[in-house]
Amino acid sequence: MRILSMLWSNLWGRPRTLLFPKRPVVTERFRGLVRFDPALCSGCAICKMRCTAKAIEFKAGKGEFTWSYEPGQCTFCGRCVEGCKDHALSQDSECPPIYTAIGELKTAYTVARKTTVKPAAAPQPAVAAPAAVPAIPASGETE
Amino acid sequence: MNLITALARLLIFPGLVFAVPAAWFFLWVERKAVARMQGRIGPPFMQPFFDFVKLMGKSTPPRNGIGGLLMRAWPLIAVSSAAGAVGLLPVLPASGGFQGDLILLLALLELPSMCIIAAGFSSGSIFGEIGSAREAVLSVSYNIVFLLAIVSIAASQHTFSLAALAQQSASPLRWLGILAILVCLPAKLHLNPFSLPNAEQEIYSGPITEYAGPELAMWELSHGLEWVAATGLVATLAAPVLATWWAAALVFVALCFGLVLLLSVVAAATARLQIDTTVRFYWQCTLIFAVLAVASALFMRFRA
Numbered sequence: 001m002r003i004l005s006m007l008w009s010n011l012w013g014r015p016r017t018l019l020f021p022k023r024p025v026v027t028e029r030f031r032g033l034v035r036f037d038p039a040l041c042s043g044c045a046i047c048k049m050r051c052t053a054k055a056i057e058f059k060a061g062k063g064e065f066t067w068s069y070e071p072g073q074c075t076f077c078g079r080c081v082e083g084c085k086d087h088a089l090s091q092d093s094e095c096p097p098i099y100t101a102i103g104e105l106k107t108a109y110t111v112a113r114k115t116t117v118k119p120a121a122a123p124q125p126a127v128a129a130p131a132a133v134p135a136i137p138a139s140g141e142t143e
Numbered sequence: 144m145n146l147i148t149a150l151a152r153l154l155i156f157p158g159l160v161f162a163v164p165a166a167w168f169f170l171w172v173e174r175k176a177v178a179r180m181q182g183r184i185g186p187p188f189m190q191p192f193f194d195f196v197k198l199m200g201k202s203t204p205p206r207n208g209i210g211g212l213l214m215r216a217w218p219l220i221a222v223s224s225a226a227g228a229v230g231l232l233p234v235l236p237a238s239g240g241f242q243g244d245l246i247l248l249l250a251l252l253e254l255p256s257m258c259i260i261a262a263g264f265s266s267g268s269i270f271g272e273i274g275s276a277r278e279a280v281l282s283v284s285y286n287i288v289f290l291l292a293i294v295s296i297a298a299s300q301h302t303f304s305l306a307a308l309a310q311q312s313a314s315p316l317r318w319l320g321i322l323a324i325l326v327c328l329p330a331k332l333h334l335n336p337f338s339l340p341n342a343e344q345e346i347y348s349g350p351i352t353e354y355a356g357p358e359l360a361m362w363e364l365s366h367g368l369e370w371v372a373a374t375g376l377v378a379t380l381a382a383p384v385l386a387t388w389w390a391a392a393l394v395f396v397a398l399c400f401g402l403v404l405l406l407s408v409v410a411a412a413t414a415r416l417q418i419d420t421t422v423r424f425y426w427q428c429t430l431i432f433a434v435l436a437v438a439s440a441l442f443m444r445f446r447a
Contacts, residue, residue: 003412007180015184 023095031076032092034069038111040088041067047080047089056080061110068108071096153230156392157375162229165396166367167191169374169403173334176407191367198360204353210265217262218354218361224254225368232375232395233306244303245293252372255365256282256331259340263350274349277418278340284425285330285337291433292323296380298440309379316443319436321380326429328373328402329409330421332366336413337421374402 018024026032034056043065048058055074059066076096081089099105152158157165170191178185206214228251256278263275297303299316313321330337341349348354351362378398385391416424 004408007408007411010182011179013182015179015182017183019184019187 021098026093026095028093030093030095031078032094033071033096033105034074034076034080035090035092036067036069036107036109037088037090038067038109040086041111042086042088043067043111043113044085046083046085050079050083052077052079064110064112066108066110068106070103071105072099072102157232157371157395158230159226162226162368162371163364165371165399166364167195169370169399170363170367172400172403173370173407173410176404177411180408180411191363195360195363198355198363199357201356203356203358210267213265214262214353215358217258217265218358218365221255221258221365222361222368224251224258225365225372227251228372229368229375231305232372232379233309244305245297245308246303248305248372248376249290249293252331252369252376253282253286255369258365259350259362262354263340266350266353268353270346270348270352271350273346274340274342274352277342278350280418280422281330281337281339284422285327288323288425288429288433289327289331291430291437292320292327295323295433295436295440296320298437298444301444305379309382310384312384313381316436316440317380320440321377323429323433323436324377324380325402325405326432327425328377328406330425331373332370332406334406334410336409336416338410338415339418339421342415370403371399374399374406377402 043058043060045058045060045065047067048056053073053075055070055072057066057068057070059068076091078091081091097105154160168191171186171188174190175185203215206212228248231248231251260275260278260282263271263278266272296308296317299314299320300308300311302308302311329335333339333341341351346352351359354362375395378395382391382394382398385394
């Protein structure tokens with residue numbers, strides 16, 4: 001009988017799903033599409049390594065690299081965003097858009113590698129080579 | 144019954160012109176009612192029609208040889224027989240001629256089930272074969288009760304003619320038979336708790352797993368027509384005798400609609416039973432009920 005009362009209350013209550021194409025209202029913590037900022041990316045490809053759904057592809061070229069993202073494969077887990085040390089990745093806090101063709105939302109960026117300036121060779125301080133000292137184990141390490 | 148009336152009955156009401164939209168409507172009502180009772184919003188009104196049109200526009204997988212030919216034929220036979228069953232229902236007041244009888248109606252109602260069994264075995268898919276085996280076991284279980292209920296109704300009213308049954312007022316024994324038919328309807332329409340042959344979470348779509356495109360559309364249509372025919376049979380037997388055709392048609396549609404809602408409630412409120420529980424339910428519980436109905440009907444007939 002409990003199931004019947006539950007069905008009855010569901011029947012006259014507000015449905016918990018929405019009719020397409022309505023989109024649910026989400027909070028700021030919602031994990032949506034991954035956004036890429038090419039200006040910040042250093043091309044380390046950690047995001048590709050962390051993507052278990054293989055939604056992120058990374059192709060290294062000479063002096064540049066191509067970063068691409070396929071939302072159709074993405075599980076929106078956010079591991080790529082968490083792992084990006086350059087903060088070049090972020091996630092939208094809204095539902096992903098509706099798409100009708102495979103690969104419609106795929107994005108690809110070809111980014112020139114940043115030229116890394118090596119620090120000038122600083123003059124080595126003239127320090128006398130330390131004499132060979134027998135390794136003395138620290139007191140904590142002794143048994 | 145003149146030729147025009149016969150054609151109107153077969154083609155317009157309750158024939159194809161009524162039956163096909165009614166099939167889509169009943170499918171929608173069932174899906175929507177179950178969805179609302181489960182707290183979902185459910186499909187829009189035109190969804191079954193859109194599904195049909197979409198499937199008709201798709202291509203079918205290539206099928207070769209006699210097996211392929213049979214696989215193409217099964218859904219067409221199922222649709223034809225279900226549409227014929229709907230056309231036989233004596234909804235409108237009789238005006239002479241052949242009005243169809245219960246035996247022919249039962250045969251036509253049973254053909255889609257046979258086609259589903261054959262289709263699953265012809266497909267060669269393991270899911271299809273399991274679904275077909277389940278459908279066969281289920282069919283053997285509920286059909287005994289279903290047939291005995293029909294026999295009890297016919298014996299209590301001294302006729303197998305559908306038109307004559309529709310013109311007679313319902314006796315208590317007839318109500319007992321109608322109740323037995325109602326118990327069989329969820330199994331006949333593959334609804335919970337007897338949705339074993341097409342258990343989606345276990346065996347995909349069961350016997351129709353290997354079907355796609357227009358063939359699948361025909362299966363869906365056949366299923367909808369089965370809804371109309373099965374609920375229509377109960378509505379015909381339960382409806383009061385009315386002289387005017389529009390009142391008869393209105394009562395028929397209203398009763399069918401009520402039955403669809405009732406079956407939807409049963410489907411939403413129950414979970415799928417195992418095959419052995421299903422068989423036990425029909426063979427141990429319901430069969431006794433049906434045998435009692437037939438025995439009392441025969442007893443009353445000989446006593447009269």
